[in-house]
Amino acid sequence: MLDARKLTFGFHSQVPLLAQLxxxxxxxxxxxxxxxxxxxxxxxxxxxxxxxxxxxxxxxxDGKPLPTYGLRPVQWLPQSPELAVNPRWRVKKLLSEAWCPSESLMQDFGIQPDWLSRFPSALSGGELQRVCVLRALAPGVRYLIADEISTMLDPITQVELWQAVRKVADRHQLGVLVISHDTALLARLCTQRLHLVQGTLAPLTTLEAQ
Known part of the structure; x- marks a missing residue:
């Protein structure tokens, strides 16, 4: 289990952004x-x-504090994949920094062999997001924080990306937190939904009923 207990955090403000969450x-x-x-x-x-x-x-x-160095069991994926990569590294190095995924797994994510020799700037946003998601699924990762990762993608690419993530997550029993403004997407993907408001969490179904 990924267990967060009474988190409080703020950015130089008297009112914390998150309070005892x-x-x-x-x-x-x-x-x-x-x-x-x-x-x-x-x-x-x-x-x-x-x-x-x-x-x-x-x-x-899983009962242990998050490590301060090395591969973390929890990986965060941002909406803008270019923020998560070194623009001077080719895709092959970006992947091998974390692990060496199999050819079949790269196919599941739609990653073409010729992408490996390219720099991130030579890929579209959707292509680079596929690379970043696959890189985050290295052995040892147990939880994935997917932060609006499909917001900028076309509908077909969205479906393909989530299908690939679902396949790997189910195979390895990964816990996935899907962050999105798209409540319809959350309803399709998730068995439980929460809403963050004024620093605290509430079940989304409760809010919808109001």
């Missing part, structure tokens, strides 16, 4: 997270992946 994500679970722009969804994702330190609270992955 707790969240649990089980292995094999798909959990949806929505919220207004600026509510702190991406900040929460970065906290869960160990990219930001909480001002208060604790985060455990």
């Amino acid at each position: 707790s969240l649990q994500l089980e292995r094999g679970e798909w959990l949806g997270l929505s919220g207004d722009s600026g509510a702190g969804k991406s900040t929460l994702g970065k906290l869960l992946a160990g990219l930001l330190p909480p001002q208060q609270g604790e985060i455990y992955a």
